Amino acid sequence: xxxxxxxxxxxxxxxxxxxxxxxxxxxxxxxxxxxxxxxxxxxxxxxxxxxxxxxxxxxxxxxxxxxxxxxxxxxxxxxxxxxxxxxxxxxxxxxxxxxxxxxxxxxxxxxxxxxxxxxxxxxxxxxxxxxxxxxxxxxxxx
Amino acid sequence: xxxxxxxxxxxxxxxxxxxxxxxxxxxxxxxxxxxxxxxxxxxxxxxxxxxxxxxxxxxxxxxxxxxxxxxxxxxxxxxxxxxxxxxxxxxxxxxxxxxxxxxx
Numbered sequence: 001x002x003x004x005x006x007x008x009x010x011x012x013x014x015x016x017x018x019x020x021x022x023x024x025x026x027x028x029x030x031x032x033x034x035x036x037x038x039x040x041x042x043x044x045x046x047x048x049x050x051x052x053x054x055x056x057x058x059x060x061x062x063x064x065x066x067x068x069x070x071x072x073x074x075x076x077x078x079x080x081x082x083x084x085x086x087x088x089x090x091x092x093x094x095x096x097x098x099x100x101x102x103x104x105x106x107x108x109x110x111x112x113x114x115x116x117x118x119x120x121x122x123x124x125x126x127x128x129x130x131x132x133x134x135x136x137x138x139x140x141x142x
Numbered sequence: 143x144x145x146x147x148x149x150x151x152x153x154x155x156x157x158x159x160x161x162x163x164x165x166x167x168x169x170x171x172x173x174x175x176x177x178x179x180x181x182x183x184x185x186x187x188x189x190x191x192x193x194x195x196x197x198x199x200x201x202x203x204x205x206x207x208x209x210x211x212x213x214x215x216x217x218x219x220x221x222x223x224x225x226x227x228x229x230x231x232x233x234x235x236x237x238x239x240x241x242x243x244x245x246x
Contacts, residue, residue, distance in 0.1 A: 007242045015163075015164055015165035016165055018163045018164060018165050019161055019163060019165070019195075022195075035218075037225070037226065038228040040195070041226075044195075044196075044197050044226070044230065045197065047163055047195075047197040048197055048198060051163065051197065051198075051199065052197045054164065055164065070174075088239035104206060104209075105167070105202045105203070105206050106172065106198075107198045107202040107205060107234060108201075109198040109201055109233070109234055110198055111235065113197065113198050113233060114232065116233055118230075134168075
């Protein structure tokens with residue numbers, strides 16, 4: 001697939017940056033003329049992935065979140081959210097709806113939302129090295 | 143993010159304005175919990191009319207308040223979520239815990 005446009009950013013894993021991260025990705029995707037629902041799906045999925053980096057990956061130490069958004073010629077979008085945090089020991093367990101290590105105020109639905117609001121989700125993780133979450137979505141409105 | 147609280151006839155209404163994510167949820171939670179402890183309401187109404195974004199942090203927020211108010215026999219109502227917020231609520235099965243009122 002040929003990439004027609006690309007956007008990269010690196011930001012500190014701070015909760016104040018959650019809204020900036022999803023708004024930036026949403027603004028970049030806007031060039032594909034998505035519906036309100038499509039843009040909202042993407043912003044929600046990005047917000048979940050970025051929140052995971054802040055709550056889980058960088059729980060013990062601070063670090064940066066790396067976001068790459070690629071737009072392909074067939075209106076397909078790939079968003080990669082990467083951290084160099086603690087990594088996930090058991091990805092299948094982490095992806096189970098309602099499973100959380102985040103405490104009573106977390107629903108444990110981050111991955112379930114990403115899965116539901118995107119066409120495809122890929123998670124690669126290594127304990128002590130970090131996690132890469134790739135979100136795939138086709139913008140159909142055009 | 144704004145959270146306007148109002149109590150009338152044992153009904154605590156929280157009018158929320160803006161975006162609910164992990165960052166903003168903490169402040170809303172603290173404000174609502176303080177009011178629940180002080181007023182001991184029978185019903186908590188979360189008015190989402192002016193909520194423009196919500197991710198699963200909002201689900202954690204609702205579930206936490208639901209558990210808190212349920213201890214004293216109270217209930218939670220969710221008012222006017224946007225279509226996108228409603229999808230997150232449905233995905234989490236919130237319609238089984240709380241009454242969701244939507245404007246047509």
